[in-house]
Every structure is written in structure tokens, then in C-alpha cells.
Amino acid sequence: DIQMTQSPSSLSASIGDRVTITCRASQAIRNDLGWYQQKPGKAPKRLIYAASSLQSGVPSRFSGSGSGTEFTLTISSLQPEDFGSYYCLQHNNYPITFGQGTRLEIK
Amino acid sequence: QVQLVESGGGVVQLGRSLRLSCTASGFTFSTYAIHWVRQAPGKGLEWVVVIWYDGSHEQYGDSAKGRFTISRDNSKNTVYLQMNSLRAEDTAVYYCTRSGRGPFDAFDMWGQGTMVSVSS
Numbered sequence: 001d002i003q004m005t006q007s008p009s010s011l012s013a014s015i016g017d018r019v020t021i022t023c024r025a026s027q028a029i030r031n032d033l034g035w036y037q038q039k040p041g042k043a044p045k046r047l048i049y050a051a052s053s054l055q056s057g058v059p060s061r062f063s064g065s066g067s068g069t070e071f072t073l074t075i076s077s078l079q080p081e082d083f084g085s086y087y088c089l090q091h092n093n094y095p096i097t098f099g100q101g102t103r104l105e106i107k
Numbered sequence: 108q109v110q111l112v113e114s115g116g117g118v119v120q121l122g123r124s125l126r127l128s129c130t131a132s133g134f135t136f137s138t139y140a141i142h143w144v145r146q147a148p149g150k151g152l153e154w155v156v157v158i159w160y161d162g163s164h165e166q167y168g169d170s171a172k173g174r175f176t177i178s179r180d181n182s183k184n185t186v187y188l189q190m191n192s193l194r195a196e197d198t199a200v201y202y203c204t205r206s207g208r209g210p211f212d213a214f215d216m217w218g219q220g221t222m223v224s225v226s227s
Contacts, residue, residue: 034214036152043202043217044152050210087152091206091213094166096142096154 002026004090006099014107019075021086023099028068029092035064035073039084048073080106109133109216111203116221119193127188127221129203136184137161140206142214143177143188145199145223155201158186170196193225 003026013019023033031051036044046055048064051071061076075082083106088099115127129141143155156167158177165177176189186203200220206213 032210032213036214038152043220045217046215049213049215053210055215089152089214094157095168096144096157098152098154101151 001095002029002090002093002097004088004097004099006088006102008102009100010103010105012105012107013078015078015080017078019078019082019104021073021088021102023066023071023073023088025069025071025090025092029090031067032090032092033064033066033071034089034091035062036087036089037082037084038087044087078106082106111205111216111218113201113203113218113221116201116223118224118226121193121195121225121227123193124189124191125193125223127190127201127223129186129188129218131184131205137181138207139212141177141179141186142204142206143186144202144204144217145197146202146220147196147199150199153199156188157206190223193223195225195227197223198225199223 005024007022033051035048038044047058047062052064063074065072086102112130119125138160140157140160142157145153145155156171156177158165158179162179174192179186200222202217202220204214204217
């Protein structure tokens with residue numbers, strides 16, 4: 001199984017801050033990775049697909065990068081509505097696996 | 108409207124069975140694989156199972172092997188998850204999601220989820 005190690009597990013940041021979340025895969029997954037935002041009580045929402053492609057309708061302050069085993073989600077200027085949990089998902093191989101999640105709190 | 112809608116969740120006793128449904132609308136259902144993903148209270152996301160677009164193949168996660176069975180009826184745009192021998196650790200919100208042939212539609216759409224509570 002491919003393990004996805006996501007960090008940090010939680011962070012607190014201020015409005016306007018640049019925020020970075022990282023996922024590391026235990027083996028190369030090309031760019032078969034997506035990033036998701038989840039608000040309490042809601043389904044996950046895809047932000048990024050193919051590691052760096054922005055989902056339609058998602059603000060451009062979100063960006064993704066990486067390939068192989070190292071991936072990054074960046075929020076360039078944090079907004080109040082960006083609170084919630086963030087997950088990476090690899091779909092290069094079965095079983096599909098997720099990172100452990102990052103809980104983002106707005107200071 | 109393009110959507111996935113789960114149903115069938117509820118409270119069930121230890122060791123009993125439950126069948127979840129995932130019904131699609133607004134897109135060509137028969138060209139997509141459908142997955143179930145679950146989330147235990149306060150925990151992260153866990154992939155459970157997938158069924159190929161034509162029902163020809165399934166793949167199960169370790170937590171589902173031997174107890175859960177996925178099936179689909181493309182004439183009804185519906186996927187089913189039969190869950191047997193339920194355990195306390197199966198308590199979770201169950202989401203269905205889809206994947207197509209390329210990265211653009213890989214896990215792009217999710218249902219609202221249905222809650223399963225396994226009680227003693």
C-alpha cells in the first residue's frame with residue numbers, strides 16, 4: 001500500500017498569511033494526487049487535481065505543486081473562509097489512500 | 108443537476124447488516140467507476156471500495172474484505188454497498204464519489220454522505 005504522510009497535522013495562521021501543506025508518498029505516484037478541503041459536517045471538496053491543476057471555481061490563491069513523491073498545497077493569502085480540514089488523496093494505485101489531514105485554524 | 112446522493116444509513120446493532128445506496132444524476136453514470144469512502148467521527152477519510160464502470164471488477168480495502176459487497180445497476184444509475192457483520196468501528200459517515208478515465212474527473216464529485224451507527 002502507498003502511505004501518504006501529510007504535515008502538519010494542524011496549524012493556526014492569520015488572515016493574509018501564506019500557508020503550505022505537504023504530502024509525501026511512500027513510493028512514486030507520478031502526479032496522481034488531489035487536494036481536498038472539508039468543512040465540518042460537509043463532504044470533501046476538490047481543490048486541486050493532477051497535483052497542480054486548479055479545480056474550476058476554486059479561488060486562484062490555492063495552488064498545488066509536486067510530482068513523484070513530494071507534493072505541496074499552498075494558500076497564497078489566507079482568507080477567513082479557508083478554515084477547515086485539508087486532505088491529499090493518491091489514486092495512482094489501489095488501495096486509494098489519503099493523508100491524515102491538516103486542520104487549519106484562523107487566528 | 109450533476110450529483111450523487113447516498114441513502115440507507117441508520118442505527119444498526121452489532122453483527123447485523125445494512126445496505127447503502129448511491130444514486131447518480133446529471134451525468135453518464137455507466138462511464139464512471141464509483142467508490143465508497145468513509146469517515147469515522149472526528150477522524151480522517153478512509154477509502155472502502157470501488158466498482159468499475161461496467162461492474163466487471165471490484166477492489167476492496169482491508170476493512171471491507173469479506174464483509175462488504177459492492178454492486179451496481181446502471182439501468183437505475185445506482186451503486187449499492189451491502190455491509191454484513193457490522194462492527195463498532197464501522198460507525199462512520201459513508202460517502203460515494205466517482206472516478207473517470209482521466210485525472211480531470213478523478214474523485215471530483217462527492218455525495219453529501221449517509222451516517223451509519225453501529226450500536227451494541
